[in-house]
Amino acid sequence: MRLSRSLIPTLKETPSEAQIASHRLMLRAGLVRQTASGIYAWLPAGWKVLQNIARIVAEEQEAVGTQAMLMPTIQSADLWRQSGRYDAYGPEMLRITDRHQRELLYGPTNEEMLTDLVRSGLKSYRDLPQMLFHIQWKFRDEVRPRFGVMRGREFLMKDAYSFDLDYDGAVISYRKQMLAYMRTFQRLGLKAIPMVADTGPIGGNLSHEFIVLAPTGESGVFFDAAFEEIDWEKASFDSESPADLERFFQLATEAYAATDEKHDEAEWAKVPADRKREGRGIEVGHIFYFGTKYSEPMGLTVSGRDGAAVVPHMGSYGVGVSRLAGAIIEASHDDAGIIWPDSVAPFPAVIVNLKPGDEACDALCEQAYAAFKGKALYDDREERAGAKFADADLMGHPWQIVVGPRGAKTGMVELKRRATGEKVELSLADALAKIG
């Protein structure tokens, strides 16, 4: 993308409504614009980020056997009356009436809808287990939206649902999802730690929140440093092997980790002092098992081995996709701007032409731009060098290929790694090779 022809409106000053780093930087880097309280438009660069996150989330879901699908945003009130949640949900649910006075709602979640959908498709115990997910916009009419996309009213969410014959099966599904989550967050460049969460009336220990470590996070967290060393991508766990899942679950849950609300001083005292870590975190995902809470009242049954009706056990698994965009920035930025992990950056690199109009600069830049097949950002604007450097740092491209009149004559560029600030002079070919 050529910056001179792109809608990436960077701002030198911070709009007054933005309080926290990610919100400020998302506005300043031209990623999003607010259109109403807690509702955001994703501008071209922001949309690329969101798609990158969604793609990784989806890939890891499919890697553990979750099927991708898409359910609508608008749902019927009748569906929610079947589970009893229509009245229980409260004013957070946006209720809508159509021209025929039918009661509709903008979905805050999809348990009812999917349970309804699978009712006619799942007939026999042979049809189980099933895991399905979609990535769709949700709406929750938060009393007080804030922190930009981290707590908006409209948000993009991955929600997955599992259907199993019994509790033991549900545990397998639950662990598969947890494995997918650890891999997902690591690919997104995040340190995420699963922490035991409230299970409410369901009970048991099958509810975990995933907390991303970020100094500006909303909740305090306490955890064992053991989590810092685990490489979930390299660790080989076969999601089809119950034994591997067991081993994985042990590893992911045995060390101490808790948010301040669930903090247990007695357990904390058992953690060796040199492994104690305290910090702040942002919740980016939540998984839980809820048994037959929806399948039972909504009449979802399959025939069991003996021919009798069996009510499937369910679980649901959420990831705040749009929230992650903010969380990643909270976890990865400096005074100059965003520092995108390679996997989610809107552009792998920016090509900074320090002197548009200079024959050598233009030619070398075009050559570099062509090498990325249009996927890089080419800053071809008639701006001063300082402004371009500032914008490049602000937007957080992982690599900056700086082309100036001095080096261009001999085909040399300066390659800067945003994360480290390291700069080296080398030929364009070497620079491209280094970026890979």
Added chain:
RNA sequence: CGGGACGUAGCACAGCCUGGUAGUGCGCCUGCUUCGGGAGCAGGAGGCCGGAGGUUCGAAUCCUCUCGUCCCGACCA
């Protein structure tokens, strides 16, 4: 939902108390000089002062209502 603020140019803000031709900085446009970390000079465009009523000869300014946005608390992917 309780408490507190704020709506004036694309962004940040002053002006309001004490009514009298709507301002400053950044950004934008033109020209010249500059040109490797947000340049200098000169000229220029851009505002129904959130909206509706009212008071007044006259309202950004005073009064009433309304809409919107933000902050603190309780709540949430």
